[in-house]
Amino acid sequence: MNDSLTTYVLYFLIGQYPNGPLGGLALTIMLGSSALVLATPVGILLALARISPWRTLRWPVSAGVYLIRGTPLLMVVFWAYFFLPAVTGHKTGQFTTMLVALAIFNGAYLSEVVRAGIQGIPRGQTEAARSLGLSYAHTLRFILLPQALRNMLPSLINQFVTTLKETSLGYIIGLQEVAFIASQVNSQVIVHPVPIYITLALTFFVLCFGLSRVAHALERRSR
Amino acid sequence: MIELRGVNKHFGSHHVLRDISESIGRGEVVVICGPSGSGKSTLIRTINRLEEIDSGQIRVDGRDIHAPGTRIDQFRSGIGFVFQQFNLFPHLTVLDNCTLAPIHLRGLAADVAEAKALALLEQVGVAEKAAAFPAQLSGGQQQRVAIARALVMEPPVMLFDEPTSALDPEMIGEVLLAIKNLAHQGMTLVCVTHEMGFAREVADRVLFMADGAILERATPADFFERPQHARTQKFLADIRSPFGRY
Numbered sequence: 001m002n003d004s005l006t007t008y009v010l011y012f013l014i015g016q017y018p019n020g021p022l023g024g025l026a027l028t029i030m031l032g033s034s035a036l037v038l039a040t041p042v043g044i045l046l047a048l049a050r051i052s053p054w055r056t057l058r059w060p061v062s063a064g065v066y067l068i069r070g071t072p073l074l075m076v077v078f079w080a081y082f083f084l085p086a087v088t089g090h091k092t093g094q095f096t097t098m099l100v101a102l103a104i105f106n107g108a109y110l111s112e113v114v115r116a117g118i119q120g121i122p123r124g125q126t127e128a129a130r131s132l133g134l135s136y137a138h139t140l141r142f143i144l145l146p147q148a149l150r151n152m153l154p155s156l157i158n159q160f161v162t163t164l165k166e167t168s169l170g171y172i173i174g175l176q177e178v179a180f181i182a183s184q185v186n187s188q189v190i191v192h193p194v195p196i197y198i199t200l201a202l203t204f205f206v207l208c209f210g211l212s213r214v215a216h217a218l219e220r221r222s223r
Numbered sequence: 224m225i226e227l228r229g230v231n232k233h234f235g236s237h238h239v240l241r242d243i244s245e246s247i248g249r250g251e252v253v254v255i256c257g258p259s260g261s262g263k264s265t266l267i268r269t270i271n272r273l274e275e276i277d278s279g280q281i282r283v284d285g286r287d288i289h290a291p292g293t294r295i296d297q298f299r300s301g302i303g304f305v306f307q308q309f310n311l312f313p314h315l316t317v318l319d320n321c322t323l324a325p326i327h328l329r330g331l332a333a334d335v336a337e338a339k340a341l342a343l344l345e346q347v348g349v350a351e352k353a354a355a356f357p358a359q360l361s362g363g364q365q366q367r368v369a370i371a372r373a374l375v376m377e378p379p380v381m382l383f384d385e386p387t388s389a390l391d392p393e394m395i396g397e398v399l400l401a402i403k404n405l406a407h408q409g410m411t412l413v414c415v416t417h418e419m420g421f422a423r424e425v426a427d428r429v430l431f432m433a434d435g436a437i438l439e440r441a442t443p444a445d446f447f448e449r450p451q452h453a454r455t456q457k458f459l460a461d462i463r464s465p466f467g468r469y
Contacts, residue, residue, distance in 0.1 A: 127273055128310035128369075132324040132376065133300025142323060147314050
């Protein structure tokens with residue numbers, strides 16, 4: 001019994017690794033953090049496009065953001081799963097598929113947070129920067145974005161926590177992240193679904209709570 | 224130095240600047256006054272193109288600044304602008320507020336820019352606040368920092384848009400003194416203000432605006448002692464006895 005418990009715990013933490021692909025909690029953390037690292041710049045770029053003075057950039061990007069925000073993440077995952085191979089011509093791994101879906105989906109949401117953050121900065125800041133002779137790009141980089149990102153921190157973290165939880169949708173395309181593994185363990189053990197899924201829930205809770213605390217500390221330091 | 228010719232501007236159906244023509248010479252100190260809503264602020268903001276104009280021409284040092292091909296950023300770095308609300312950058316220290324533009328636009332080394340900024344902060348009397356953030360300063364100190372920030376770029380022209388209107392009364396004097404010192408250094412200076420004492424003492428010329436037009440141009444002595452236009456006379460009477468004539 002102890003041996004099989006150890007096996008299950010290991011399976012839960014790292015999947016079949018090193019005898020198979022990395023999975024479990026380790027994969028969830030990898031996917032979640034990569035998605036955050038990708039979605040943040042995507043969100044900033046989309047936001048900049050949406051507030052840009054050039055209509056030819058603003059309109060298509062706004063339409064794209066509305067389209068994605070009006071679609072369930074599950075659809076975006078399917079869409080990435082079937083669409084990416086068709087476009088690139090070769091099969092995309094589940095990890096990459098899920099990463100692309102999360103980056104695009106969360107990028108669209110983050111772009112609204114960033115846009116609101118930038119547009120919430122008083123007009124006088126832009127005017128002061130421009131009157132000194134700073135260009136639009138300089139004004140964004142040195143004046144607007146630093147202030148906006150600081151104001152946005154709570155909303156950003158909110159979105160980051162959501163992203164972390166959304167990695168569990170990788171289940172649907174057979175990605176061996178922690179929720180998938182938990183259900184695998186459950187179907188092998190059969191008789192203990194409650195403790196298994198409580199463990200899964202607690203695992204996500206600890207991850208998300210930890211992220212919130214780190215964010216809270218950052219927020220207090222930046223005040 | 225500054226040449227406005229037939230300038231018109233509308234905000235929707237509101238004709239906010241009506242055919243303004245005016246010429247301001249090098250080293251001249253001009254005060255623009257008039258009732259609120261008369262277009263003073265809009266006018267001064269068109270001079271560095273914070274506001275676009277519908278027709279007419281504005282030349283600064285011979286350059287048509289509302290022409291399509293004008294490199295506006297380069298042009299603006301040669302005109303200092305001071306706002307009613309100071310508009311310091313709250314996330315930067317006083318010193319960084321002043322060095323940002325010279326470092327990124329003039330390519331000055333950080334230590335050179337800092338030395339220059341400190342000298343100017345000294346000149347306006349806030350050098351001891353160099354390491355502080357704007358929120359830690361009084362309104363008067365913030366506005367003096369804003370003046371130093373504009374001066375670091377060594378502009379030949381400074382524009383002031385109601386620089387003391389957002390200040391508590393006891394801080395108005397320190398800011399006006401800083402502006403007055405600039406005037407005495409021979410800087411070309413345009414100032415929208417309600418401070419008539421300042422206009423009388425420092426200005427070479429006073430422009431009176433109402434309803435988007437310049438109704439009167441005069442030396443301070445003529446303006447205050449012998450106002451020609453009925454609107455000017457009423458304006459002066461109103462500001463002299465704010466409770467009305469009994």
